[in-house]
Amino acid sequence: MGKTKMKLKIKNTVHVLRAEKRISQEQLANAIEVTRATINSIEKGNYNPSLELAFRISEFFEKDITEIFSVEGRYE
Amino acid sequence: MNKLDKIILKYIVFALPFVIGLLAWGGSGDPSELSRSSGTIRIIWDFLGWNFMIWILASLFLTSKMVVSKRFRGLVLGKATKIKERDEMESLIAGNAAKFSFLSTLAILFLFLFMSLFTITLGKYPQGVTVPEEKNGYITIGMDFYPFAKKKAQPEIQGDGLEIFKYTGIPLSNSIMFLIIILWQVGSYHVAVRREEALLD
Numbered sequence: 333m334g335k336t337k338m339k340l341k342i343k344n345t346v347h348v349l350r351a352e353k354r355i356s357q358e359q360l361a362n363a364i365e366v367t368r369a370t371i372n373s374i375e376k377g378n379y380n381p382s383l384e385l386a387f388r389i390s391e392f393f394e395k396d397i398t399e400i401f402s403v404e405g406r407y408e
Numbered sequence: 409m410n411k412l413d414k415i416i417l418k419y420i421v422f423a424l425p426f427v428i429g430l431l432a433w434g435g436s437g438d439p440s441e442l443s444r445s446s447g448t449i450r451i452i453w454d455f456l457g458w459n460f461m462i463w464i465l466a467s468l469f470l471t472s473k474m475v476v477s478k479r480f481r482g483l484v485l486g487k488a489t490k491i492k493e494r495d496e497m498e499s500l501i502a503g504n505a506a507k508f509s510f511l512s513t514l515a516i517l518f519l520f521l522f523m524s525l526f527t528i529t530l531g532k533y534p535q536g537v538t539v540p541e542e543k544n545g546y547i548t549i550g551m552d553f554y555p556f557a558k559k560k561a562q563p564e565i566q567g568d569g570l571e572i573f574k575y576t577g578i579p580l581s582n583s584i585m586f587l588i589i590i591l592w593q594v595g596s597y598h599v600a601v602r603r604e605e606a607l608l609d
Contacts, residue, residue, distance in 0.1 A: 351416040366494075366495035366496070366497070367494050367495050367497070367498065369497065369498075369605070369608075369609065370495050370496070370498075372609065373479055373497060373608040373609060376609075378549070378607070378608045378609065379500075379608050382494070382496050385496060397609075
């Protein structure tokens, strides 16, 4: 019924960058002022952060936003 | 929340056991006899009575303030119903759960409205009354809408006939209906939060 929405599948490297920095999800969550559950959901790809939170994450890791978040594919 | 609101809120919580105590005491004995008593019993009874009156006034003040003040409502009810919005993901979950809760409560309210509108009567014709097709019973279905409360109809005896069953609205008190709606809203919100969290985890 009606139109189907095209969604973007976004992947991220937060888990890898966090491992490189040797910090826990809790530490990252505290640094960017979100809950640990949010970091867990972002790393698993279950939650796409807002643009503001994505910038906060990129600032924290001192990387360009596109180095952390990229489009993996599209699905309906 | 200002200092007065905090004091009133604490009073409502801490004075509640005394209110329940008064209601239990009054329910188990004869209140008019208790109010005529003397000595320590009279002092305790009077103290609990004044406490009850102040508690009712304080509750009325706070519940009225909750209706008009968005900030106060958010602080008190947000805490009481454990709504968490510490970051954007929790805000998203809270928003989706609130939508679910709002729509399901609306559906329940429509159901209650419909149930309170229609009437059914099942009955038996009195002996000797000319009835169509020699039937001895009847069923009537109708709709009723009154803006003000009216006495609920009971089955009536009409001659030899008897109304076996009469439905003229939801057979629940206003308090129970409001309680059901409140419990449903809080419960459905939390069920939706758990579901959203499970999806995102």
